[in-house]
Amino acid sequence: MHVEFEIQGRYDVPEGTQPVAGTLNLFRLPTGQIVSVHPVIEMATATDSDDHRDLSTGESATFGIHLDLYDRSSTLGDD
Secondary structure: OOOOOOOOOOOOOOOOOEEOOOOOOOEEOOOOOEEOOOOOEEEOOOOOOOOOEEEOHHHHHHOOOOOOOOOOOOOOOOO
16 A cells, blocks of 8 residues: 655755755755755654654654655745
């Protein structure tokens, strides 16, 4: 069984951030560090609990959850 999802959003980066040539989702900050957005599997103990946390790839696998193929792309825009 699988779950299909689509997520869209935006995040702010400092002035001077540049896309990394040849990639669809990597950006070089003015400091030289690289940022990107990736899907995250989140888990909580119940629907009404406030204990949501991100699972690592290994933790997800222990529950039989595997993030499979996904497409991603990001663009650098001006406000």
